[in-house]
Amino acid sequence: MRNLLLTIRFDGTAYHGWQVQENSITVQQTLQDAYEQICGVRDNITGCSRTDSGVHAYKYCCNIRTENDKDCNELVNSLNAVLPQDISVIKCEEVPYDFHARYDCISKEYVYKIWNSPVRNPFMSKYSLQYKYPLDTDMLDRQVKAYTGTHDFAAFCASGSSVKDTVRTVTKAEIKRDGDLVTFTVAADGFLYNMVRIMVGTLLEIASGKIPQDTIPDIINSKDRERAGITAKPHGLFLSDVIYGKG
């Protein structure tokens, strides 16, 4: 019995997120179908996180405990030959049997893209949120620094989430501009349900003046979901890095 770590990349436009669910096409199901087609068995594939419907991944990790003895490079090529064009397998490597793609992850990084122009970019429509009014990215970069550190992010968690411990440590939060493209990058030891999207929604309400500047610390302290901004749409969000402590 081996344990294989797969690194994949996917355009999430056509998928209802990672996790298998009835009556919807998901990345996990599509990958398990491809794997079954190649290996003849339906092993469960464990992902590093659930992702929302429409969210993309530059890098996503998952592991498979399997009896199959296919060579790793051969498995990458075979999977890519049968997977649809919007998913690709970048790498396959053998890891210790007790490795778990979700529990052993020590840090993740997300990128949220905002197309900041009154005129949309047809090539970015599925990969960014369009925001038509000017954004003061220096001001926003100062605001997001309040996200860094160890905080109880209950105010930035979708209501109805069953998670008990809402304390997370954010190690990076920055806003950058490249022409009309504004990017929010955030890294943490873990993320609550919809956390990045609520962080972005809050930023955009600060930009529009609906939420006052320099109030992110107060919003965090309130632990009140109502105080934070709306949940920004999923299609601007990319999982960009997944880091493991070992292996």
Add this chain to the structure above:
Amino acid sequence: MRNLLLTIRFDGTAYHGWQVQENSITVQQTLQDAYEQICGVRDNITGCSRTDSGVHAYKYCCNIRTENDKDCNELVNSLNAVLPQDISVIKCEEVPYDFHARYDCISKEYVYKIWNSPVRNPFMSKYSLQYKYPLDTDMLDRQVKAYTGTHDFAAFCASGSSVKDTVRTVTKAEIKRDGDLVTFTVAADGFLYNMVRIMVGTLLEIASGKIPQDTIPDIINSKDRERAGITAKPHGLFLSDVIYGKG
């Protein structure tokens, strides 16, 4: 009666090229539909070139001779509000009544993108041709220099084309690499049907050894379509610039 020059951008994935045709969705038809919805009349919109099914445009120009007296900026906003996400209007300006988007164009530039990696990039699948084997881009850049200058490009014109004069002047031809992305950029006073795609097909057959290096001048001189390479797929091709002499 005014004459309006529209600059647009489109992701061509869903379209059967620019020109209106029966039973297929085209960019021209979609733009004319949007224009009719806004202005209440169905004026003909004249494009700067036909484009093949699946070809994209960073910049495409077209003109409309019209009785409507809408403000140009207002027209841009209104059109963008009703157009689908994969087409956008960048600019609208009034031009002299005799201006013609096709006949007055003095130069066009195209970019062809090649994803040069054994592993596909899901975000580039619709916007590049995947080529799995190593490409020597320095060698290819030397090869494409033979495309520059004034030549009879009959060997690089789709057979069956009815055009009589196959002489064109290529003012720029270069190959560049940015990581796994290899880009062929070519500018000319005009292009024959499928010319860029045949230029790319020829380059890839030089890369694979099927066509010998340094034979592009011979292929041009032969004026024989059979001597050039295959027609590369349309989805890697972008119209990137359109230049007018005046206006």
